[in-house]
Amino acid sequence: MTAKIQPAIIEDVEEIYSILKGFNRPAYTKDLITDLINNKDSICLKITDNGKIIASLGARAEGRDAFWIYFVAVRIEYRRKGYARQLMEKFFEEAKNKGAKRVAVDTPEKELFERFGFMEVGRLPKWQGERDQIIMFREI
Numbered sequence: 001m002t003a004k005i006q007p008a009i010i011e012d013v014e015e016i017y018s019i020l021k022g023f024n025r026p027a028y029t030k031d032l033i034t035d036l037i038n039n040k041d042s043i044c045l046k047i048t049d050n051g052k053i054i055a056s057l058g059a060r061a062e063g064r065d066a067f068w069i070y071f072v073a074v075r076i077e078y079r080r081k082g083y084a085r086q087l088m089e090k091f092f093e094e095a096k097n098k099g100a101k102r103v104a105v106d107t108p109e110k111e112l113f114e115r116f117g118f119m120e121v122g123r124l125p126k127w128q129g130e131r132d133q134i135i136m137f138r139e140i
Ligand SMILES: CC(C)(COP(=O)(O)OP(=O)(O)OC[C@H]1O[C@@H](n2cnc3c(N)ncnc32)[C@H](O)[C@@H]1OP(=O)(O)O)[C@@H](O)C(=O)NCCC(=O)NCCS
Pocket: 023, 069, 070, 071, 072, 073, 074, 075, 078, 079, 080, 081, 082, 083, 084, 085, 086, 105, 106, 107, 108, 109, 111, 112, 115
């Protein structure tokens, strides 16, 4: 695999947005991505393949010991090859280094997060679209 995982930088905002805008979720804005990259307490990662961003994860510190994952996104043609797993593993490593003990997410992709030990704790019916957002939580 030639893919590389790195922190996202401000020049990546447009390219990450080009992946997220396909999900029709109004919360996914360029301002959100910019904020997650600029804020030193947040974590924004990218995976590149020959210089092209193929996957990204963005999460924000919520208080001293918790993170909220805003997005984990992989371009359609690169899915089911382990890129989301790479992003999640790197995220957990960095979040632990920053002192996180708890992680939450709201996501339509319940199965992915169950693979990483998250439990469903709530559900927002048809939130920002046709799909339910599942609120999930785990300790790290
Ligand atoms: C969900 C998503 C990030 C998965 O990315 P991916 O690179 O295909 O995932 P991976 O190949 O790394 O798979 C990781 C694990 O989750 C599982 N998985 C991934 N997508 C899954 C799905 N749709 N249903 C069931 N299991 C799934 C894989 O089998 C794998 O498990 P394993 O490692 O135990 O074998 C990708 O489909 C995506 O970008 N979806 C749209 C964006 C979205 O809605 N994101 C959630 C918002 S937070």
